[in-house]
Amino acid sequence: xxxxxxxxxxxxxxxxxxxxxxxxxxxxxxxxxxxxxxxxxxxxxxxxxxxxxxxxxxxxxxxxxxxxxxxxxxxxxxxxxxxxxxxxxxxxxxxxxxxxxxxxxxxxxxxxxxxxxxxxxxxxxxxxxxxxxxxxxxxxxxxxxxxxxxxxxxxxxxxxxxxxxxxxxxxxxxxxxxxxxxxxxxxxxxxxxxxxxxxx
Numbered sequence: 001x002x003x004x005x006x007x008x009x010x011x012x013x014x015x016x017x018x019x020x021x022x023x024x025x026x027x028x029x030x031x032x033x034x035x036x037x038x039x040x041x042x043x044x045x046x047x048x049x050x051x052x053x054x055x056x057x058x059x060x061x062x063x064x065x066x067x068x069x070x071x072x073x074x075x076x077x078x079x080x081x082x083x084x085x086x087x088x089x090x091x092x093x094x095x096x097x098x099x100x101x102x103x104x105x106x107x108x109x110x111x112x113x114x115x116x117x118x119x120x121x122x123x124x125x126x127x128x129x130x131x132x133x134x135x136x137x138x139x140x141x142x143x144x145x146x147x148x149x150x151x152x153x154x155x156x157x158x159x160x161x162x163x164x165x166x167x168x169x170x171x172x173x174x175x176x177x178x179x180x181x182x183x184x185x186x187x188x189x190x191x192x193x194x195x196x197x198x199x200x
Contacts, residue, residue: 019086021107022048041107079129087122
């Protein structure tokens with residue numbers, strides 16, 4: 001992405017942020033247009049877009065459905081990894097409680113994102129999270145309805161404990177589509193810039 005920014009002669013505003021995942025995020029401006037470059041790891045891209053991309057779109061379009069919504073919930077699992085800096089982890093929210101999915105929290109793993117409907121925002125300097133702790137979650141909301149995704153109360157206890165096929169999975173497909181469109185637009189920009197250079 002650094003080479004792309006150089007090719008476009010865009011102005012880089014910042015590179016790298018103090019959070020995990022998504023540390024290598026880049027923000028630049030090209031012809032008064034914002035360019036937000038996400039991490040290459042799939043979950044890192046989702047987390048970065050949820051935290052920065054949606055807020056950028058909200059500021060540009062003033063769409064209230066894109067405004068960040070934060071709410072508290074009670075954690076039902078342990079998260080033992082130390083968070084020296086800010087950390088975002090995927091989770092499943094249900095009736096005031098949040099559950100951690102099975103499958104791991106690596107930024108390169110996307111499968112455990114299935115069924116997740118929020119991110120837990122962990123503050124810097126947090127040694128670990130214990131079951132029963134109050135945490136802050138960033139909700140995935142329906143952009144134009146302004147309501148949280150489908151309630152999971154109809155699921156059995158055993159279904160909740162599996163926590164792999166719960167919730168609405170449209171979020172993941174939406175992110176894939178967004179990343180695909182972003183890549184196509186960026187390719188068009190680079191191609192146009194190279195054609196202009198040849199014309200000169």
